[in-house]
Every structure is written in structure tokens, then in C-alpha cells.
Amino acid sequence: MMATHISSGACLSVFCQRKGIYRVRAVASESAPAASKIEEEKVKLGGSDLRVTRLGIGAWSWGDNSYWNNFEWDDRKMKDAKSAFETSVDCGITFFDTAEVYGSMLSLGAVKSETLLGRFIKERKETDPELEVAIATKFAALPWRLGRQSVLTALKDSICRLGVSSVELYQLHWPGIWGNEGYLDGLGDAVEQGLVKAVGVSNYSESRLRDAYERLKKRGIPLASNQVNYSLIYRAPEENGVKAACDELGITLIAYSPIAQGALTGKYTPENLPTGPRSRIYTPEFLIKLQHLLNRIKEIGENYNKTPTQVALNWLIAQENVVPIPGAKTAEQAKEFVGALGWRLTSEEINELRSMALEIQPVIGFPAEKL
Numbered sequence: 001m002m003a004t005h006i007s008s009g010a011c012l013s014v015f016c017q018r019k020g021i022y023r024v025r026a027v028a029s030e031s032a033p034a035a036s037k038i039e040e041e042k043v044k045l046g047g048s049d050l051r052v053t054r055l056g057i058g059a060w061s062w063g064d065n066s067y068w069n070n071f072e073w074d075d076r077k078m079k080d081a082k083s084a085f086e087t088s089v090d091c092g093i094t095f096f097d098t099a100e101v102y103g104s105m106l107s108l109g110a111v112k113s114e115t116l117l118g119r120f121i122k123e124r125k126e127t128d129p130e131l132e133v134a135i136a137t138k139f140a141a142l143p144w145r146l147g148r149q150s151v152l153t154a155l156k157d158s159i160c161r162l163g164v165s166s167v168e169l170y171q172l173h174w175p176g177i178w179g180n181e182g183y184l185d186g187l188g189d190a191v192e193q194g195l196v197k198a199v200g201v202s203n204y205s206e207s208r209l210r211d212a213y214e215r216l217k218k219r220g221i222p223l224a225s226n227q228v229n230y231s232l233i234y235r236a237p238e239e240n241g242v243k244a245a246c247d248e249l250g251i252t253l254i255a256y257s258p259i260a261q262g263a264l265t266g267k268y269t270p271e272n273l274p275t276g277p278r279s280r281i282y283t284p285e286f287l288i289k290l291q292h293l294l295n296r297i298k299e300i301g302e303n304y305n306k307t308p309t310q311v312a313l314n315w316l317i318a319q320e321n322v323v324p325i326p327g328a329k330t331a332e333q334a335k336e337f338v339g340a341l342g343w344r345l346t347s348e349e350i351n352e353l354r355s356m357a358l359e360i361q362p363v364i365g366f367p368a369e370k371l
Contacts, residue, residue, distance in 0.1 A: 032091070032335075032338040032339045032341065032342060033092070033338070033341050033342035034092070035090065035091055035092030036092065037092070037342070038053055038054065038091070038092030038093065038338070038341060039053070039092050039094070041054060042054070043252070043323065044252075045169065045198055045200070045224040045225050045252045045323075046198070046200075046222050046223060046224035046225055046250055046251045046252045047222030047223075047224070047250050047251075048197065048198035048199075048222050048224040049197065049198070050134065050168055050169060050197045050198040050224060051134075052094075052095040052134045052168075052169075052323065053092065053093050053094055053095045053134075054317065054323065054341055055093060055095075055313065055317070055323065055324055055325070055326075055337060055338075055340060055341060056093065056095035056096060056097055056134075056136070056254070056323055056324070056325040057084070057085075057088050057093055057095070057096050057097070057325060057326070057327070057328050057334065057337070058096075058097050058256060058325040058326060058327040058328075059081075059096055059097060059098040059102065059113045059116070059117055059327070060098075060099070060102050060113065060256075060327050061081075061327050061329050062081045062098070062102070062103060062113045062116045062117065062329075063081075063102065063103025063104065063110050063111040063112055063113045063115070063116050064102060064103050064104070064110060064113065065104065065110040066104065067276060067277055068276065068327075068329070069329075070275050070276060071276065073110040073111070077329075078116075080329055080330045080331070081116060081120075081329065082116075082120055082123075083330060083331035083334075084328040084329060084330055084331055084333065084334045085117070085120040085124070085334075086120070086124065086331070087328075087331040087334040087335055088328060088334045088337075089124060089128075089131065089133070091334065091335065091338040092338070093334070093337070093338060094131075094132060094133045094134060095133075095134045095136070095323070095325070096117055096133060096134070096135055096136065097136040097137075097227070097254070097256075097325045098113045098114050098117050098135070098136070098137050098138075099113065099114075099137055099138035099140070099173055100112075100114060100137065100138065100139065100140055100154060100157070100158050100161075101138075101140045101173065102114070103115070103116065112161055114137060114158055114161040114162050115161045115162075117135065117162060118161060118162035118163035118164065119163070121133055121135075121162075121163070121164075122163055134168040134169065135162060135164065135167045135168050135169070136167070136168060136169035136170075136171065136200075136254075137158045137162070137167055137169075137170060137171070138170070138171045138172070138173035138202055138227075139151050139154050139155065139170065139171070139172050139173055139183070139186075140154070140173050140174075141172055141173060141174055141175060141176035141177075141179075141180075141183060143176070143177050143178075145176075145179075146179050146182065147179065147182040147186070148182045148183070148185040148186035148189055149186070150182075150183075150186065151172075151182075151183055151186025151187060151189070151190065152186055152189055152190060152193075152195070155167075155170055155186075155190055155195055155196070156195070158170075159195065166194060166195050166196060166197070167195070167196055167197075168196070168197045168198065169196065169197070169198050169199070169200055169224065169225065170187065170190055170195070170196040170198075170199050170200070171199065171200040171201055171202045171225065171227060172184075172187065172200075172201045172202060172204075172212075173202050173203070174202060174203040175201075175203065175204060175205075175208050180208070180211075180212075181215065184212055184215045184216060185215075187199040187216065187221075188216055188219045188221050191221050192219075198222075198224035198225070199216070199221065199223065199224060200223060200224045200225030200226060200227065200251075200252075200254070201223065201225070201226050201227070202226065202227035202228065202254075203227070203228060203229075204226050204228075204242070205240065205242065206240060206241035206242050206244075206245045209223075209226055209242060209245050209246070209249075209251070210245060210249070213249050213251065222250075223249070223251055224251065224252060225251060225252045225253070225254050225323075226242065226246055226251055226252075226253055226254070227253075227254035227255075227256055227325075228242060228253065228254075228255065228256070229255075229256055229257050230243075230253065230255035230256070230257075230258065230316065230322070230324075231255065231257055231258050231259060231260045231264060231312065231316065232260075232264060232293075232297075232312055232315050232316070232353060232354070232357050233260050233263065233264065233290070233293070233357050233360055233362055233363070234257065234260060234362050234363060235354075235357070235362070236362070237253060243319070246321060247320075247321055252321055252322075252323055253321055253322045253323070254322075254323050254324075254325055255316050255322050255323065255324040255325065256325055258312065258313055258316050258324035258325065258326050259309055259312050259313065259326055260282075260312075260363070261274065261278050261281070261282070262274055262278070262282075263282045263286075263287070263290065264294070264297070264308060264309065264312040265307075265308055265309045265312075266294050266297070266298060266307075266308040266309075268282060268287060269287060269291075270284035270285075270287045270288050271284075273287070281363050282363070286360075286361075286363065289360050289361070290360060292356065293353070293356045293357055293359075293360060294308065296352070296353065296356060297311050297312060297353065300345070300349055300353070304343060306339060306340075306343070307336060307339065309326075309336055309337070309340070310336065310337075310339045310340040311340075311345070313326060313337065313340035314340045314343065314344065314345050315345060315350060315353055317340065317341070318344060318345055318350050324340075
């Protein structure tokens, strides 16, 4: 359905081009930037040497049947996920984020997200051996995992599932109840052993972020990123000092749930709620309050021939030092996400949308943010 909102036939034809030059700050156009333009305008993650596309793809839903996919996983969903991967790569998006806790190895036919991503990459390389993909995955800081060795062990397991020799970015998924120093030492060890190119954290508060930065800095290792919940209607990183700290320390903010798990696409209404656990977050009452903002997002998008999804993602990109990673379950969604690149909302529009969003009580985020 989303693909019907993409600007024009010319837009679709440009998705898979391979040559050209592209500037993130360019004025809006009716077409998405060519794949090679996206490739040439990669950004560095923090102070690391790792460069990734200006927008990535989140693979949380791939293989999952506990939060996404209506508690089901079947061949059709598998094909859709693979199509999302293939289309992302065709369009120039080569940064993919997963985690060891995404998906399932045991439940009702579902599979680990890492396993699927590794499978998709391997199959693609059979016909495209020059493909370069940046993989980000995450360590689950479970209470019984102690010390630096637990990080290395988990990383090696992730590498095995992905079918690669190393990953580009390894992150601590959330702060541990205890033992964070050991976890951070494990990240440093992973860099020194050549298992990763860059390291980051996720769901870290400002104080924990600063501590992590300093501990790694003593070993000469930059903290590349902090992956947090950030969208137009969930601006906690702006309010709790995380965004400012990232900017100050040169740490890239990777924004997960950048379209608020679909709430900012405009497809959900009080009469048409999202499925699964999301319906308890984005309630009819919340969606009623959100409608005024959604209407304005749609109006602004029409001026640029862009969809609400593309406007919401562009708003995040405009904050600078932010790489959004929307989750793509289908090829159509992946195509739409590319249309968030290659143009720029005006300062007036950016401020207007923030001002309107301030009137909406945000939904509850991941509790680990407050640890």
C-alpha cells in the first residue's frame, strides 16, 4: 500500500540506479536519490572509521513472532523480509541493525533475526560478490552474564549466526544491572581482537553514556554510537541530555522506532489500531490526540510530494548526528524509506512540527533508558 504514495513513476525507476552524486542538504525533489549517491554520502559513526548509509534498516521484526507479525512467522513473511533486504540494497541502503534477542530459534517456526540477515547477505553475494554491508548487532546484558568474556562469547555466537568473520558495529543492548565496566572492557577487547570495526551502546542515559565514553577512551577506542528510541513524538533524548551529550562527545545517535512503530505513517486511526502489543501503546485515545499533528505532517509532505513516513524520517535526519533505522517488513516499506533522503525540511517546518508534537503526551519508552 505504501508504495502507491511514492512520488512518481520516475521515482521508482531511479531507486536502483548505481551512479551519481547526492547531497543530504539538497532541496527536495520528486525522486529518491540513486543508490550510488546514497553510497557516496555515507556518514561516519562517531569517532570511528566506520561509515554507514545516512539511513539504516532495522531487522527487529525479521523472524519475530512475539511482538511483530501478529504472533506468526511463515514462508510469506520470510519472503517479504528477504524482499525488504533486497530492495534496501538495490536502493543503496546497506546498514542493517539486528540483535541476538531478535526473533526466535524455538518458537512456532520463527528464526533468529541474525540468522536471517546472514542468510540474505550470503544469497545476495552469490550474484553480487562485491556487495559491502554494514552489520550492527547487540549484546543482551542479562543479569547472569558477567564480565568481559560474556561479551566476547556472545559476539562470537552472533558472528556464527550471521555467517561472517566479523561485524561492523557491536553494541550493548541496554545497561546491565551490574557489571557494566566488564561489558565495556569486552567491547574494547572485541575491537582489539579484530572482531568488530566499531562499538556502541544502546538505551544509555547521559551519565552512563559519558562513563562508557571515558572508559573506552582510556584504551584509545572511540564510542561510536548510542542507539535510543527517538522520533518526532518521542523526544526523550532531547529532554534527558542524551542528544546533547552525543553531539558534544562526537557519538552518533542511532534512532530506533523513528516512525513510532508506524504511528507516524498515518495509516493507524482510532478505528484501525496497530496489531499486537502496539495496540496497548498507541491507543484510540492517543491516536485521537495525534491526528492534528498527522494532518500537518501530511500537508507538509504534499508540498514536497512526500509521504508522512518520509517527512517523519527527514525530520530526524534534520536534527544532525542522527541515523534513523526504521524497520522494513516489505519491499514497499524499504522503497518508501529511501524517499526520506535527498531533500530537507525547512527550519520553519522542523520547528513547527516540534512545537505541535510538544502538545502530545509521549508514549512510554524502554525502561532501561532510566537506569
